[in-house]
Amino acid sequence: MISLDYDETLQAAAGHQAEEIRERIMREHPGEYVLAVEGNAPTGDGGVYCTVAGRTFLDILKESAEGAKAIIAWGSCASDGCVQAASPNPTGAKPVHEIIHSHPIINVPGCPPIAEVMTGVLTYILTFDKLPELDRFGRPKMFYGQRIHDKCYRRSYFDAGQFVETWEDDGARKGWCLYKMGCRGPMTYNSCSTFKWNNGVSFPIGSGHGCIGCSENKFWDNGPFYTRLTNVPLPGVESTPDKIGKYAAVAAGVGVAAHAASYAANQGIKKAKKNRQTKKLLESDKEE
Amino acid sequence: MAKQRVVVDPVTRIEGHLRVEAMLNESGVIGDAISSGTMWRGIELILKGRDPRDAWAFCERICGVCTTVHALASVRCVENALGIRIPENANIIRNIMFLTQMVQDHVIHFYHLHALDWVDLVSALGADPSKTAALAQSVSPSWPKSSPGYFADIQKTLKKFVESGQLGLFQNAYWGHPAYKLPAEANLMAVAHYLEALNWQKEIIKIHTIFGGKNPHPNYLVGGMASTIDLQSDNAINMERLNMIRDLIKQAAVIVEQMYIPDLLAVASFYPEWTQIGGGLGNYMVYGDLPAKDISDASSFRFPPGVILNKNLSEVLAVDPTNPEEIREEVTHSWYEYPDQVASLHPWDGVTVPKYTGPKPPYSQLDETGTYSWLKSPRWKGHAVEVGPLARMLVGYAHGRDDFREVVNEALGRLNVPATALFSTLGRTAARGLETRLGIKWLQDEFDHLIGNLKGGDTLVADTSRWEPSTWPGEARGFGFTEAPRGSLGHWIHIKNEKIESYQIVVPSTWNASPKDARGQKGAYEAALVGTPMADPERPVEILRTIHSFDPCLACASHVLGPDGRKLAEVIVR
Amino acid sequence: MARRVHPINIIDVARSPHRYFRRKYVWQWPVRIFHWVNAVAVTVLFSTGLYISHPILAPAGEPFNNFVMATVRQVHFIFAFIFLINFLWRIYWFWFGNNYARSGFPFFWRRSWWKDLFRQVGDYFSLKRGHVHLGHNALAGLSYTIFVIGLGWVQIFTGLALYSESNPGGFWSKLTGWVIPLLGGSMQTHMWHHLFAWGFIVFAILHVYIVFYDGQQYKNGLVTSMISGVKFYRNGDLENDKWLS
Secondary structure, X not given: OEEEEEOOOOOOOOXXXXXXXHHHHHHHOOOOEEEEEXXXXXXXXXXXXXXXXXXXXXXXHHHHHHOOOEEEXXXXXXXXXXXXXXXXXXXXXXXXXXXXXXXXXXXXXXXXOOHHHHHHHHHHHHHHOOOOOEOXXXXXXXHHOOEOHHXXXXXXXXXXXXXXXXXXXXXXXXXXXXXXXXOOHHHOXXXXXXXXXXXXXXXXXXXXXXXXXXXXXXXHHHOOOOOOOOOOOOOOOOOOHHHHHXXXXXXXXXXHHHHHHHHHHHHHHHHHHHHHHHHHHXXXXXXX | OOOXXXXXXXXXXXXXXXXXXXXXXXXXXXXXXXXXXXXXXOHHHHHOOOOHHHHHHHHXXXXXXXXXXXXXXXXXXXXXXXXXXXXXXXXXXXXXXXXXXXXXXXXXHHHHHHHHHOOOOHHHHHOOHHHHHHHHHHHOOOOOOOOHHHHHXXXXXXXXXXXXXXXXXXXXXXXXXXXXXXXXXXHHHHHHHHHHHHHHHHHHOHHXXXXXXXXXXXXXXXXXXXXXXXXXXXXXXXHHHHHHHHHHHHXXXXXXXXXXXXXXXXXXXXXXXXXOOOOOOOOEEEOOEOOOOOOOOHHHOOEOOEEEOOOOOXXXXXXXOOOOOOEEEEOOOEOEOOHHXXXXXXXXXXXXXXXXXXXXXXXXXXXXXXXXXXXXXXXXXXXXXXXXXXXXXXXXXXXXXXXXXXXXXXXHHHHOOOHHHHOOHHHHHHHXXXXXXXXXXXXXXXXXXXXXXXXXXOOOOEOOOOOXXXXXXXXXXXXXXXXXXXXXXXXXXXXXXXXXXXXXXXXXXXHHHOOOOOOOOOOHHHHXXXXXXXXXXXXXXXXXXXXXXXXXXXXXXXXXXOOOOOOEEEEEEO | OOOOOOOOOHHXXXXXXXXXXXXXXXXXXXXXXXXXXXXXHXXXXXXXXXXXXXXXXXXXXXXXXXXXXXXXXXXXXXXXXXXXXXXXXXXXXXXXXXXXXXXXXXXXXXXHHHHHHHHHHHHHHHOOOOOOOOOOOHHHHHHHHHHHXXXXXXXXXXXXXXXXXXXOOOHHHHHHOOHHHHHOOHXXXXXXXXXXXXXXHHHHHHHHHHHHHHHHHHOOOOOOHHHHOEEEEOOOHHHHHHHHO
């Protein structure tokens, strides 16, 4: 049985009565409760950017984690920092796994995650009394094992090379692949194209807009969302990889052209000099 | 009774992090109060330098409860800056999504965020199911689920739940508090409908999924919508999708007219004293929304814009959020810093520089004379104003709009109270319900309008002429707005060289939950709390009633972003 | 005065050998095969890569029987494996080939290597013929190390990691999947793979130019040596390759 005891958005109690519940769970059920964290802790300036009951979120998170059996990082905020951790991360927001190192952490990313995925992860732990198998990013393989792209119903259009070029073109109406509109399906691991959203009604690609990759690590800094490739994140360089590549190629071309030109000029000068010398010699011959 | 300071932190059943400190006088009445947003994430700083077409996605994550409203305001401000006029169908679809959001949000607010302030869950255990059935049938004769057996089943479930000792979300609340006035039967009915609403809210929202691909956080698009319409394609909005939308609207109409509104009026009739409490500022502001065709034509708005000062319903003042003299934000009591000590800034010139000067956590009390919140204090021509459903209903009413007058007068008549009763905590809660009635009616209208357009052969949903950044001016400023469920929302953008130069957001809860300004004028929450009598300072249900009547959304107010960043949910595994 | 070519005069050869070229087998066949396979593979990979990132010319009608993107990707993958095998082949030959097969190695701990590097740079800037290597000079070796070896490894690992995404948990995923979290996700991996591909273009421009420039300067069969394997040298030229052995 799941007993959701402390959830600020829904719980009836407020103020110190609400905090009492949290304290009681920690006292009475050490090592038994699952801590599901939504959001993440701002760590900048001692954590003042988020306080609850006069205490920092950072402080409460660390305290609550201590007696937890396992920690679930619900959503992209908790599992990878999400939008508040996007550059320049003004509050120093950090995902749970960068703060808590002592407990197993299950990342369930997505902004938000699919509801069925959330309940699936939780009930898996309850039903089988073990933690799900995780991938390299700490995500349950059962829901984040494959890319949206590999299971997308528009995949046939991708393979055919048929792409939406502008919103409202014929391809858009026929449901062609949104790859060229910046769809992140090929880089995003999630179950959207299989479970779909809100009881299977649709999912972003199904409604004509590309995926923005919301279950991928630091996806906010993988923009702009409507281009195929993200900008190069080097400091001072804010450009697309193609632009940089073309500039580099042009620079190389200009470099060799300049070298070739100066070589040719140099050869010309040498030749002219030689010609003058020959001429002089011939002339002096004549005089003699 | 001695003077006392009551601290509620966290204020739960809201979005975001809110702290309220109320100072009681000798007679147990709140003499002064402060409201503090205790979180900040800095969305405006994060947006700088990004592609304006991406901004909606960032902004949408400001809040998971009022998802879509920020996206809507954001695409509108970019379109405004770039001079894009969206196709009529896109406008209708956005209106449908807007209204879907509003209807769902208001019902959720009433049942899941607000009802437990009025309904004593535990007392429902003692109710007689057949009497409950009789009560249910009398308040809503056509609502089908009102048999004694149905209520007996609900009661059984509730009993098992309480006896297991695991109250879960409902533990440790103020059950048995003397301020709860409903008879046991009414409580049981409300509990049953709490569960019904919980089931239904995930249905109505499918409209967002159809047009935006998912909810929370459906997709928007600068220039219109991405959900193409093609009646001859099974890969676009077609008859199957339209049927689903029509059915969902019908279902929502039943829920609102036969469950929500009857419940609202029934509960309200037991708390007449709350029409005298929590009025607060008496100044109301609305930007307006729901254009017939084009957002630039304010005269076609279903929600007319305007400002009412000092409860004076005979005069509606014009509001222009792009006028730098009208809307200005102050940071006198906020944890921000303005350059060169300027007193206030218009959002187009706005800056967001955090500077925490509050007590070092952990702290037990904030200083009302110093800085105490992550919210700024926006003011309209220097006035503190309230925004939200009550403001919208009052402005519509004062404008003399028939649809507004009809629902307001009917409700006032049913409760047998004068129009002045609206200036109260209960008035705010009731206005939300009345607005939902309008919302349902308009939702049907908008849908019919869409079908009409499709009949005429117009299926366009996006204007792509200004999609490419190369078609943009080198520099542009834009303003985008909407009426979010919680009130007027504005986004101000400054685009330079195809990038966001600056972005400022002033959200409804910043208006409502704002700290005092330099002249000492309280924000709407603070003002509304003053004068509230409290029966038991240890269990401040009265504070929750008034605060919840505003439907706070602090995630938005402090631009804290995300459906998340808000809660620490704990679950016991057994 | 133009240099005249006379019929070979044995006495003159014996008297002043520096005026005459001799043949030497420099590039063994594995090196030559590597070079040309690599050139073709990189060309195909770059052009198919461009299509994959910016597909054009969509076929009309149903996706049935149209596999443009799928085919281009298949070609990209096939040539990627050719590139990889060729690459490993060249590594093998680095150890088992002749000294010239190793001449591109950056001996950066040796003074002589640095000296040669600066000397070569100086030669190019002063537009002088300078000294002649039969193997790679230090600058050429360095550029191969960066552009061919370094870039090659980067593209192999990022490419295989991206390739492995279609079969999570499979062989390639186990072998190279770690690259994706290292670079911060699939999106970033795509970006770096794409950006570094341009490195080959930059390299090709520099490489082809320098080959013809040096060929023109040295007149020692440099351009044709990648086909025949043979270069020509005069007295003293071999001295410049001494630091190799």
